[in-house]
Amino acid sequence: MSVETATDGDRFEAALENLEVPVTATDPATFDSTLESIVDQPVVGTPLPFERVSLPDWVDDEPTPATLETAATGVTAASFAIADYGSVVLPSTPEGAEQVSLFCDLHVPVVRASDIVPDMPSAIERLGPMLRDGASAIIATGPSATADMGALVKGAHGPKDVHVVVLEDDEALERDETGEHDE
Amino acid sequence: MSKTDRETKADHIRHLLETEGPAVEANTMGFNQGRYDSVADLEDYEELKDEARTIKEGAIERLPELIDAVTETVEENGGTVYLAEDAADANRYIREVASENDAERLVKSKSMTSEELEVNEALEREGVDVVETDLGEWVLQVADEAPSHIVAPAIHKSREEIARLFNSQFDPGEPLETAEELTMFARERLGEQIAEADIGMTGANFITADSGSLMLVTSEGNARKTAVVPDTHIAVAGVEKIVPTVEDLAPFIELIGRSGTGQDITSYVSLLTPPVDSPIVDPDDPETPFADREDDREFHLVLIDNGRMTMREDDQLRETLYCIRCSACANTCANFQSVGGHAFGGETYTGGIATGWEAGVHGYDSAAEFNDLCTGCSRCVEACPVKIDIPWINTVVRDRLNRGGEASRFDFLYDELVPDEEATGAIDRQKRLFGNYETLAKLGSATAPVSNLIGGLGPVRSLAERFVGIDSRRPLPTFQRETLVDWFDARGPNVAAADADREVVLYPDTYTNYVDVDRGKAAVRVLEALSVHVQIPSVPGSGRAPLSQGMIDTADAKASRVYAALAEHIDAGRDIVVIEPSDLAMFRNEYEKLLPERSFERLRNSSYEVLEYVYGCLENGADPAALRTDGPPIAYHAHCQQRTLGLDRYTRAVFDDLGYDVLESDVECCGMAGSFGYKSQYYELSMDVGDRLAEQFSTSEARDRLVVASGTSCGDQLEDLLAREASHPVEALDPNSPLAR
Ligand code: SF4
Numbered sequence: 001m002s003v004e005t006a007t008d009g010d011r012f013e014a015a016l017e018n019l020e021v022p023v024t025a026t027d028p029a030t031f032d033s034t035l036e037s038i039v040d041q042p043v044v045g046t047p048l049p050f051e052r053v054s055l056p057d058w059v060d061d062e063p064t065p066a067t068l069e070t071a072a073t074g075v076t077a078a079s080f081a082i083a084d085y086g087s088v089v090l091p092s093t094p095e096g097a098e099q100v101s102l103f104c105d106l107h108v109p110v111v112r113a114s115d116i117v118p119d120m121p122s123a124i125e126r127l128g129p130m131l132r133d134g135a136s137a138i139i140a141t142g143p144s145a146t147a148d149m150g151a152l153v154k155g156a157h158g159p160k161d162v163h164v165v166v167l168e169d170d171e172a173l174e175r176d177e178t179g180e181h182d183e
Numbered sequence: 184m185s186k187t188d189r190e191t192k193a194d195h196i197r198h199l200l201e202t203e204g205p206a207v208e209a210n211t212m213g214f215n216q217g218r219y220d221s222v223a224d225l226e227d228y229e230e231l232k233d234e235a236r237t238i239k240e241g242a243i244e245r246l247p248e249l250i251d252a253v254t255e256t257v258e259e260n261g262g263t264v265y266l267a268e269d270a271a272d273a274n275r276y277i278r279e280v281a282s283e284n285d286a287e288r289l290v291k292s293k294s295m296t297s298e299e300l301e302v303n304e305a306l307e308r309e310g311v312d313v314v315e316t317d318l319g320e321w322v323l324q325v326a327d328e329a330p331s332h333i334v335a336p337a338i339h340k341s342r343e344e345i346a347r348l349f350n351s352q353f354d355p356g357e358p359l360e361t362a363e364e365l366t367m368f369a370r371e372r373l374g375e376q377i378a379e380a381d382i383g384m385t386g387a388n389f390i391t392a393d394s395g396s397l398m399l400v401t402s403e404g405n406a407r408k409t410a411v412v413p414d415t416h417i418a419v420a421g422v423e424k425i426v427p428t429v430e431d432l433a434p435f436i437e438l439i440g441r442s443g444t445g446q447d448i449t450s451y452v453s454l455l456t457p458p459v460d461s462p463i464v465d466p467d468d469p470e471t472p473f474a475d476r477e478d479d480r481e482f483h484l485v486l487i488d489n490g491r492m493t494m495r496e497d498d499q500l501r502e503t504l505y506c507i508r509c510s511a512c513a514n515t516c517a518n519f520q521s522v523g524g525h526a527f528g529g530e531t532y533t534g535g536i537a538t539g540w541e542a543g544v545h546g547y548d549s550a551a552e553f554n555d556l557c558t559g560c561s562r563c564v565e566a567c568p569v570k571i572d573i574p575w576i577n578t579v580v581r582d583r584l585n586r587g588g589e590a591s592r593f594d595f596l597y598d599e600l601v602p603d604e605e606a607t608g609a610i611d612r613q614k615r616l617f618g619n620y621e622t623l624a625k626l627g628s629a630t631a632p633v634s635n636l637i638g639g640l641g642p643v644r645s646l647a648e649r650f651v652g653i654d655s656r657r658p659l660p661t662f663q664r665e666t667l668v669d670w671f672d673a674r675g676p677n678v679a680a681a682d683a684d685r686e687v688v689l690y691p692d693t694y695t696n697y698v699d700v701d702r703g704k705a706a707v708r709v710l711e712a713l714s715v716h717v718q719i720p721s722v723p724g725s726g727r728a729p730l731s732q733g734m735i736d737t738a739d740a741k742a743s744r745v746y747a748a749l750a751e752h753i754d755a756g757r758d759i760v761v762i763e764p765s766d767l768a769m770f771r772n773e774y775e776k777l778l779p780e781r782s783f784e785r786l787r788n789s790s791y792e793v794l795e796y797v798y799g800c801l802e803n804g805a806d807p808a809a810l811r812t813d814g815p816p817i818a819y820h821a822h823c824q825q826r827t828l829g830l831d832r833y834t835r836a837v838f839d840d841l842g843y844d845v846l847e848s849d850v851e852c853c854g855m856a857g858s859f860g861y862k863s864q865y866y867e868l869s870m871d872v873g874d875r876l877a878e879q880f881s882t883s884e885a886r887d888r889l890v891v892a893s894g895t896s897c898g899d900q901l902e903d904l905l906a907r908e909a910s911h912p913v914e915a916l917d918p919n920s921p922l923a924r
Contacts, residue, residue: 096473150342158404
């Protein structure tokens with residue numbers, strides 16, 4: 001199991017590299033400084049539903065239509081990620097995660113390492129119960145793009161850039177450690 | 184079709200070839216190559232397609248029940264469902280929703296179903312401002328043009344044209360030039376329009392009955408904004424979009440982008456369960472945090488019948504409802520690559536499957552406009568993620584059109600020449616002529632060389648052009664007085680059954696028997712060199728010619744006669760070897776629809792393409808040295824239907840094993856496609872398609888090679904295009920080959 005988890009993470013990173021989407025791994029202790037090195041100010045975000053990690057106070061975590069309009073970066077949590085495709089699954093929340101992930105030029109999705117699933121069938125396994133429960137989600141892969149104007153342009157209606165942050169959380173750290181023992 | 188109609192059609196096609204052709208060609212060929220590359224990464228591609236097909240078959244089977252289920256789920260979620268009988272009914276409902284909301288502006292994301300309804304016009308008549316937010320659709324809205332492709336609606340427009348359009352319409356301070364500038368300009372303008380919209384309208388690629396969710400496949404992000412920014416969301420979708428559960432979406436998510444534009448997955452696959460939890464973005468209340476809002480969203484799902492439930496009851500058209508509108512069948516189609524959807528399309532839909540959609544939702548007149556452009560090359564069949572037999576749908580619609588047309592006063596004279604099995608005298612003369620090619624060939628051969636002399640006379644050619652539309656720029660085939668069957672009768676086999684490793688019946692297809700007798704003789708010599716006992720009984724034409732003209736009854740009768748003539752040979756354990764790939768494709772594919780199941784299977788399992796057979800002999804120990812191994816380097820073009828059957832690899836393998844230096848074309852089709860390239864209204868299109876092949880065979884690396892093609896039409900087309908001799912692979916391998924070393 002541990003070996004596979006490590007592989008999913010590697011494959012996720014490889015898929016993102018193919019998409020030319022930068023990815024940075026971090027842990028709860030260094031999350032703030034990592035995020036700071038990635039974003040462009042001003043930054044809006046929606047609360048991260050992860051233990052031991054929350055948005056730094058320089059992130060406006062109560063965005064309004066006005067602050068959304070002027071923000072350069074949006075930070076939101078991803079429910080999980082799909083290794084094969086380099087995709088992040090973004091939930092729609094009453095706090096406006098959908099908007100924050102969509103309107104700013106740079107979107108920074110934060111996904112826990114333990115939430116990287118290997119492939120589309122495993123993703124759908126998770127999505128089934130979520131959607132039947134009334135939730136909505138976006139499988140987002142790379143920045144928004146269009147070829148309608150005669151050449152590929154990034155940033156059509158949505159973000160021009162995406163920078164993924166992978167959070168090595170307790171579960172993943174634990175698994176990694178077990179993994180090392182196993183080997 | 185009258186001469187004038189043919190001329191008008193030819194003019195229209197010529198115009199598109201000159202104007203939109205280059206942009207359409209570059210884009211569709213890019214998508215098509217992207218598809219090949221992207222599906223190659225899927226280990227379980229075939230299984231995914233099977234799974235997708237099974238899900239769609241099941242969903243359409245259970246459709247009435249699923250409509251009820253989705254209605255219940257969406258209403259439980261807090262939305263409203265309206266089942267609209269037709270476009271007028273849907274538009275009436277949508278106008279009501281707009282008026283109840285005092286809507287001044289409705290923003291839309293791309294939806295072909297909404298194009299089918301012409302909902303924009305319906306709303307604009309009521310004073311609602313409708314804004315398309317997909318960049319391609321917006322370009323067309325500004326230009327006042329129709330989509331030319333179901334996924335990338337503005338592919339027929341180049342960047343330069345879009346720049347000219349924007350600069351003249353909007354007069355931006357600095358003239359716009361690059362794709363980046365054009366995109367950012369559009370993004371900004373449309374962003375403002377979305378912010379101030381009262382209603383957002385989307386389509387849906389799929390709807391799940393268990394959760395009431397919409398799946399939207401997009402890249403730009405406009406559909407996401409359209410669905411969440413305004414407080415009212417209307418989704419319009421054909422009833423066929425419903426699948427039972429969220430889990431059923433899995434294969435489609437993996438297949439749809441790859442099949443269409445060649446992307447492994449598009450930027451956004453939205454899975455919305457409306458009314459969604461996201462807050463609205465209210466420009467009139469910019470300071471209230473999203474988290475503090477209490478929004479009451481409104482959601483309307485408008486399900487469209489508009490002929491679909493009738494299609495579901497129609498055994499031939501039902502498959503159309505499995506279509507997920509990925510566009511693979513358009514991108515892979517050689518004719519579509521040249522002219523795009525403004526020729527290859529009806530009122531709303533474009534590409535190969537459009538025939539089924541148009542016949543089903545708008546009626547046969549709309550399908551008749553472009554149905555002929557499907558030549559039955561079958562390249563789309565393997566590309567379709569739900570495995571629809573798109574050429575068959577085109578054939579069926581053509582057959583129905585043949586029966587609904589009008590009779591002409593010449594037809595009783597013509598009946599003598601074209602003794603087909605078609606019940607009514609309503610069918611187009613040109614179609615009947617080509618559909619009865621076997622009779623003509625028989626006659627031509629019996630009266631050769633006089634028939635060839637007459638056929639070559641100017642006045643005869645111009646009559647042929649006027650009366651049936653045979654383009655006089657095309658050289659006609661030269662009929663041989665001695666048919667292959669006669670030649671073989673007189674000559675007899677050189678390998679006796681008693682000495683042979685195996686016994687075959689070489690199928691004397693119409694073209695080999697009456698026109699290209701030489702390739703038949705070469706096939707005999709090649710097979711005999713491999714210790715095969717050959718017989719050539721007289722067997723009727725396969726029915727390919729009438730089928731391609733939509734004359735299904737005639738093809739059906741031929742299939743029965745072919746089977747009757749071959750059954751005893753199959754019983755005796757003989758293999759049936761076929762030279763012409765389009766005839767083999769009849770035996771292996773279309774006969775499934777024309778013969779009883781057991782007969783079809785027996786013939787299919789006993790029949791082989793000639794090079795496939797040679798390959799089998801060599802694999803089983805036949806001596807390759809018995810064939811010609813010192814021939815010249817080869818430029819090889821496989822036949823479209825042969826490729827769909829997966830048989831081109833045998834020709835390649837045989838040439839490789841014998842040490843030939845082979846350069847192979849990678850175009851989808853030569854453009855001739857049987858009779859298509861002879862028709863005056865399509866001659867130029869046929870040549871345009873052929874040019875892609877000609878280019879590949881005219882490079883410095885290819886131009887001195889021996890041109891080899893597996894199909895009759897491909898050979899003729901290559902000879903016309905290159906003014907070089909084209910041979911069949913068996914002629915290159917013939918130990919007595921007269922071809923230059
Ligand atoms: S018929 Fe098949 S290939 Fe064509 S658009 Fe529909 S799903 Fe795609």
